[in-house]
Amino acid sequence: MSGPGLIDGYLAELSADLPARIVEELADGLDETYRRYLGRGLAQDAAARAAVAEFGEPQVVMAAFTDASRGRRTARRLLAVGPGVGTWWAIVLITARGWQWPVPVVARVLFGVMLIAVIGFLAAAALGRHYRPVCRAAAAGCVGTAIVDAAVTGMVLITAPVLAWPVAVAVALSAGRSTFALRNFHHALTG
Amino acid sequence: MRAEELKGHLDALLLAALEDGPRHGYAVMEALRQNTEGRLDLPTGTIYPALHRLEQAGLIAGSWSVAAGRRRRMYQLTAAGARALSGKRADWRDFAAMMSAALEGRPCPDPA
Numbered sequence: 308m309s310g311p312g313l314i315d316g317y318l319a320e321l322s323a324d325l326p327a328r329i330v331e332e333l334a335d336g337l338d339e340t341y342r343r344y345l346g347r348g349l350a351q352d353a354a355a356r357a358a359v360a361e362f363g364e365p366q367v368v369m370a371a372f373t374d375a376s377r378g379r380r381t382a383r384r385l386l387a388v389g390p391g392v393g394t395w396w397a398i399v400l401i402t403a404r405g406w407q408w409p410v411p412v413v414a415r416v417l418f419g420v421m422l423i424a425v426i427g428f429l430a431a432a433a434l435g436r437h438y439r440p441v442c443r444a445a446a447a448g449c450v451g452t453a454i455v456d457a458a459v460t461g462m463v464l465i466t467a468p469v470l471a472w473p474v475a476v477a478v479a480l481s482a483g484r485s486t487f488a489l490r491n492f493h494h495a496l497t498g
Numbered sequence: 499m500r501a502e503e504l505k506g507h508l509d510a511l512l513l514a515a516l517e518d519g520p521r522h523g524y525a526v527m528e529a530l531r532q533n534t535e536g537r538l539d540l541p542t543g544t545i546y547p548a549l550h551r552l553e554q555a556g557l558i559a560g561s562w563s564v565a566a567g568r569r570r571r572m573y574q575l576t577a578a579g580a581r582a583l584s585g586k587r588a589d590w591r592d593f594a595a596m597m598s599a600a601l602e603g604r605p606c607p608d609p610a
Contacts, residue, residue: 332571336524340542363541371547377554471571 313355314341320365324438325372337362352382373438373478377478377494382432385488389426392480396459399477405414406464418458425451436498446496449488456488505539508548510586511538516558520574542597549573557582595601 322330335493340361344354362368362444399405425445425448431443467474514527515521523546524528530538530545552558557579563572575583 329546329550331569332523333543335522335568335570336527336542336546338568339524362543365543367541368543368547372542372550375547375551375554380554445579 311351311355313359314338314351315390317359317362317365321369324369326438333362333368368391369438370436372498373436373441376438376442376445376498377491378432378442378498379435381488381491381495382441382445382448383427385448385484386426386429386433387445388430388484392477392484395473395480399473402473403467403469403471405467408462408468410462410466414462418455418462421451421458422455425455432495440497442498446492449492449495452488453485455463456485488494507590508540509552510583510590512545512548513557513583513586514551514573516573516575516579522570522572522573532610554578603609 318330318334318337321333325333329445337358338466340358341354344357345351347354348355428444432441432448435444436440460481463474463478464470511527511530515526515533517530521529524542526549527540527542527545530540531557549558549560553560553573557576558573559576560571563570
């Protein structure tokens with residue numbers, strides 16, 4: 308592959324996973340690196356090879372951007388607070404004998420499926436290796452978190468016979484988490 | 499020095515490289531090379547995600563400019579970044595003094 312062709316190929320590999328604005332920034336840096344090697348007297352092919360080698364393996368660069376993405380950071384934060392919020396809700400539902408409330412089985416099953424899906428999306432965003440899937444999974448996790456919080460809050464407010472202070476705390480925790488998730492949805496999606 | 503040996507110190511290096519004024523990613527890498535007399539062996543491509551991470555943390559601010567008909571992302575230190583750099587410098591001095599005392603038997607200076 309010729310010098311410029313080698314650089315184009317390198318950038319094309321990055322483009323497959325990274326957003327255009329990031330690739331544009333990397334292209335500028337790669338071009339500067341290439342020109343520096345040309346200035347040192349290297350031929351085009353050698354300069355391109357040296358520039359690409361200096362930049363590092365595309366997989367390494369993509370993995371570093373994925374780790375630094377807002378999607379991953381948002382997903383990790385939601386996963387970090389999830390056990391605390393979930394445990395509080397569990398305490399509320401168990402102490403209030405929530406299984407005796409008149410909630411349709413279909414609604415219970417749908418809620419369980421949704422909860423598992425949200426955890427799956429967030430785990431995929433926290434552990435995934437590719438930028439775009441990580442951002443999409445994080446965005447889905449944000450929306451899913453807000454839906455799960457809204458669903459459990461609505462269910463308790465409608466069906467609970469008595470609303471004690473632990474319920475108020477649980478609702479506040481869910482409201483805070485949902486707000487965080489929705490405020491970070493766009494950043495998570497775009498990285 | 500290799501990338502894995504820099505773990506935990508890269509942020510301070512990048513902030514220091516931006517202390518003299520705004521730079522683009524490649525210029526940040528060049529400044530690091532000059533400041534370390536070429537001993538820094540870091541894939542240039544990994545500098546950019548670290549800059550993005552620092553920008554998200556509010557320690558540097560990024561903006562697009564146009565140079566030679568090409569869009570270029572420039573970064574500059576924020577006030578929070580300057581404070582963070584100052585703190586990291588102090589931490590590093592303490593750490594270096596402690597390591598020198600432990601490894602070379604030099605007296606450990608009073609941190610006060």
